Amino acid sequence: MPVTYSSYLKLDQLLSLQQPLSDGPEHDETLFIVIHQVYELWFKELLHEIDYLTTLLARQDTPRALHTLKRVLTILKVVVAQIDVLETMTPLEFLSFRERLESGSGFQSFQFRELEFVLGAKHPAAVERYPAGSESRRRLERRFAEPTLWDAFLRFISVTGYAVPPELLARDVSAPVASSPALQAVLMDIYRRDPIVASLCERLVDLDEGFQEWRYRHVKMVQRTIGTKRGTGGSQGAAYLMTTLNQPFFPDLWAIRAEL
Numbered sequence: 453m454p455v456t457y458s459s460y461l462k463l464d465q466l467l468s469l470q471q472p473l474s475d476g477p478e479h480d481e482t483l484f485i486v487i488h489q490v491y492e493l494w495f496k497e498l499l500h501e502i503d504y505l506t507t508l509l510a511r512q513d514t515p516r517a518l519h520t521l522k523r524v525l526t527i528l529k530v531v532v533a534q535i536d537v538l539e540t541m542t543p544l545e546f547l548s549f550r551e552r553l554e555s556g557s558g559f560q561s562f563q564f565r566e567l568e569f570v571l572g573a574k575h576p577a578a579v580e581r582y583p584a585g586s587e588s589r590r591r592l593e594r595r596f597a598e599p600t601l602w603d604a605f606l607r608f609i610s611v612t613g614y615a616v617p618p619e620l621l622a623r624d625v626s627a628p629v630a631s632s633p634a635l636q637a638v639l640m641d642i643y644r645r646d647p648i649v650a651s652l653c654e655r656l657v658d659l660d661e662g663f664q665e666w667r668y669r670h671v672k673m674v675q676r677t678i679g680t681k682r683g684t685g686g687s688q689g690a691a692y693l694m695t696t697l698n699q700p701f702f703p704d705l706w707a708i709r710a711e712l
């Protein structure tokens with residue numbers, strides 16, 4: 453059989469995967485399913501690109517690392533902008549099918565947790581939520597034990613010739629990234645003397661800010677759609693999500709701004 457557009461993209465399978473659970477079904481459930489599926493595809497692509505970025509940093513390939521970061525940032529803009537589409541759904545439209553979600557929630561997105569892990573937010577509790585032996589648990593355990601993008605960056609600047617504190621290069625990579633005044637001095641030196649590596653730092657700040665922007669837009673969408681109700685995932689809803697804001701992945705890159 454010759455390859456066609458449909459066969460290459462497996463469109464028959466792809467387009468059969470949107471299956472509303474509500475009676476009718478309710479008109480808005482299709483949007484809700486499509487948008488979540490699109491998110492999961494973008495999460496997959498983001499993980500794919502961030503993994504590539506870490507190998508490029510290990511190879512000291514700065515031009516390609518910057519190019520790949522640009523792609524990651526462009527995707528991030530798209531995933532933030534997608535929230536606009538979901539915000540066209542009113543609270544009553546969401547309520548028309550919400551109970552059919554039962555305890556299902558984006559809270560359970562294992563790819564989102566993988567992204568958090570690769571970016572440095574290593575919360576062991578996030579692994580425990582998945583059944584032992586499941587594919588999602590296996591993936592998260594692997595990511596949890598792996599170095600983060602920040603570790604790849606530290607190694608990159610160390611090989612470039614900067615005096616990264618040895619304890620940071622030997623740190624337990626399954627621990628959350630913590631801030632380090634000694635590293636901040638190194639980063640300030642980079643900002644003052646090395647425009648190429650400084651631009652890499654700035655792109656990492658863009659990535660950090662972009663992720664926080666998604667969290668902020670998501671919580672605002674949640675507030676306008678369900679107000680102060682609890683989430684289907686069992687949390688306090690918007691009140692819980694507010695606690696996840698303003699928690700940067702790369703704290704040292706933010707700390708130095710007050711000193712430069």
Ligand code: HEM
Pocket residue numbers: 487488491492538546557558559560561564670673674677678682683684685686687688689690692693696
């Ligand atoms: C009407 C739309 C949405 C509502 C009302 C909503 C609501 C919520 C709520 C209340 C939570 C807190 C956990 C819980 O108890 O359920 C949550 C978490 C989450 N949602 Fe949504 N959500 C919506 C759309 C989306 C979309 C489109 C995505 C994209 C994948 C998404 C991804 C997530 C993620 C990743 C979390 C976990 C955040 C964290 O723990 O930091 N949500 N959502």
